[in-house]
Amino acid sequence: MTDFKVSHRYATSLLEDSVEKNKLEAITADMILLSKTLKDNIKLQLALESPVIKPGVKSSILKEIFKDVFDEDTFKFIDFVIGKKRESLLNTIASRFLELKDEQIGEVQVSVKTVYEFSEEQKRVLIENLEKTLNKKVRLTFTIDENLIGGFVAKAGDTLFDASLQHQLGLLKNQLLYGSISKN
Template identity: 35%
Template sequence: MNAPEVVRRYAATLLEAAAELKSEAQVQADVERLQATLEVSAELSSCLRNRLMDSQVHRSLLESLFAGKVQPLTLNFLLLLAERRRAGLLPEILAAFTDLFDARQGILQAEVRSAVELSEEQREQLRQRLEVYTGKQVRLSARVDSSLKGGAIAQVGDTVFDGSLVRHLQRLQEQLAGALATHR
């Protein structure tokens, strides 16, 4: 079985187990907490990806870090991954779980690229505007794109909202060209 299929199966299994226990939202909160931990701890991510490390070491590490901090189901899932030597796939499994959870809940994923870091207030305003536009709940992820000279670009599914400085300048150029053409 290839890695993407393994990742999808583990994520789907966790979601189904959470659904049986009626704890999907709590497990999703755990998933977000785990993702944040992995993002800030390169050492933990590296350790989990180390296939030479004994699975008991991975198990002990995960148990010491997350026991009492995540739902029992989530902890048992982490320990199962360690036992099956799949802890290195944890970031991908967590991302797949979020995708499956969002699809089940009717939540749309929106990715925003901006020239500068967006404040929490700006992110919230943008998320709310996208929710009004789509009529659905939106999960927003934002990142800085240094290739943008200014503004931002948001993508929700196949729809792209281009508010970049380059696009604004292109529109201005088109308007000026149109105005000049009508005055000749």
């Protein structure tokens, strides 16, 4: 079974369990923090993936890091995953959990790259347009990318909205090179 399928099954199980126990908000906060911590700390990720480090030690490391933050059910889930020797998938499971939760409640996370920081009015208009297009409530995260000439690039899951000046110039170039030009 592929890592994605395995991660999906674990994430689905965690989501169902958190809804059943009425702990969706707490578990979601834990998965956001776990995902961010694992992405930001490559040494921790490597320690979890190491076959040399015993499962009990891996569990202890995570409990020490998150002892005053995580819900007890999150720790039980992490121990279960480690017990099944799937700790290398914890980051993928956490990310998939967040995606599934968003799907369930009709939300979507959209990453937006811009040359400069958007004003509140620009953010509001972008949210309105994306919500109409995606038929979901939109949460935006912004990244400044000075390599863009202008405009923005928004990514929602597998969908890319490229409204950058660079992309528009490429389209114009292709139209001029390969399109028809009228003599009117």
